[in-house]
Amino acid sequence: MIEFERVSKNFGGVLAVDDFSAVIPSHRAVVLVGSSGCGKTTLLRMVNRMTSPTSGRVLIDGDDVQRMDAVKLRRSIGYVLQHGGLMPHRTVVDNVATVPILNGRPKRAARAAALELLERVGLDASFGNRYPVQLSGGQQQRVGVARALAADPNILLMDEPFGAVDPIVRLELQHELLRLQGELGKTIVFVTHDVDEAFRIGDEVIVLREGARIAQRGVPAELLAHPADEFTRDFIGAGRADRRLSLREIDGRTIAVDGAGAPVGVVEP
Numbered sequence: 001m002i003e004f005e006r007v008s009k010n011f012g013g014v015l016a017v018d019d020f021s022a023v024i025p026s027h028r029a030v031v032l033v034g035s036s037g038c039g040k041t042t043l044l045r046m047v048n049r050m051t052s053p054t055s056g057r058v059l060i061d062g063d064d065v066q067r068m069d070a071v072k073l074r075r076s077i078g079y080v081l082q083h084g085g086l087m088p089h090r091t092v093v094d095n096v097a098t099v100p101i102l103n104g105r106p107k108r109a110a111r112a113a114a115l116e117l118l119e120r121v122g123l124d125a126s127f128g129n130r131y132p133v134q135l136s137g138g139q140q141q142r143v144g145v146a147r148a149l150a151a152d153p154n155i156l157l158m159d160e161p162f163g164a165v166d167p168i169v170r171l172e173l174q175h176e177l178l179r180l181q182g183e184l185g186k187t188i189v190f191v192t193h194d195v196d197e198a199f200r201i202g203d204e205v206i207v208l209r210e211g212a213r214i215a216q217r218g219v220p221a222e223l224l225a226h227p228a229d230e231f232t233r234d235f236i237g238a239g240r241a242d243r244r245l246s247l248r249e250i251d252g253r254t255i256a257v258d259g260a261g262a263p264v265g266v267v268e269p
């Protein structure tokens with residue numbers, strides 16, 4: 001469990017985070033969604049101490065992260081960034097195996113586990129010998145996820161991890177993450193500015209305004225059905241005609257269509 005206890009962060013006069021409190025329950029995926037600059041990344045980086053709060057505390061299972069050894073803490077938490085953050089001069093398998101080796105795992109075992117992890121995130125083990133530059137953006141992101149999982153962390157921090165790939169690959173990666181999460185049950189904090197992504201990934205979604213002020217928190221269906229105010233309604237597009245679905249019968253099947261009449265799916269009988 002991760003607890004943000006009244007945290008604020010002031011960057012030389014810019015109040016990036018203003019008195020944010022939230023509990024992220026264990027084994028759940030919670031998405032922080034909000035416009036650019038609202039403080040999402042700052043919140044995420046407080047968990048692994050890449051940033052320290054100006055005031056307030058972040059606790060992991062009851063322990064204040066500021067009192068933990070920063071290096072140990074970072075190695076015990078998976079972190080996935082928008083551009084993969086892979087080391088360009090190391091092969092894929094070495095990128096994935098690095099943290100377990102630093103944690104003391106024998107090289108051979110760490111590399112064997114890395115190859116298994118690659119397959120787990122949907123990459124053939126033969127990718128292991130390539131360098132990051134020899135992979136597509138989507139493949140690099142998969143390696144980024146494998147690397148974050150390599151030390152078997154309880155917590156996975158994901159900062160716009162699929163933001164730099166095209167929409168089709170993005171959807172694939174989202175589904176892959178959901179499948180993995182179904183198997184692994186990590187505590188995930190996922191940052192995005194994309195509402196559709198937030199609703200797909202999040203068991204719960206926290207909509208943020210500037211200064212990381214919470215506009216609303218809830219499960220996706222709740223947010224869509226009952227946006228708390230105009231801000232949330234506008235942000236999630238609940239008032240947008242294209243989110244108002246209706247059902248049509250076509251040749252004996254029921255099709256959901258959006259407000260503009262475009263088909264979005266088939267309703268199972």
Ligand SMILES: Nc1ncnc2c1ncn2[C@@H]1O[C@H](COP(=O)(O)OP(=O)(O)OP(=O)(O)O)[C@@H](O)[C@H]1O
Nearest residue numbers: 011014016034035036037038039040041042043193
């Ligand atoms: N190291 C820093 N020094 C000064 N200001 C910073 C620093 N890091 C972030 N900020 C400011 O804090 C605010 C919040 O930034 P943050 O990166 O947390 O937002 P974000 O919601 O993640 O944005 P984006 O979606 O664009 O990445 C912004 O106004 C940003 O300019």
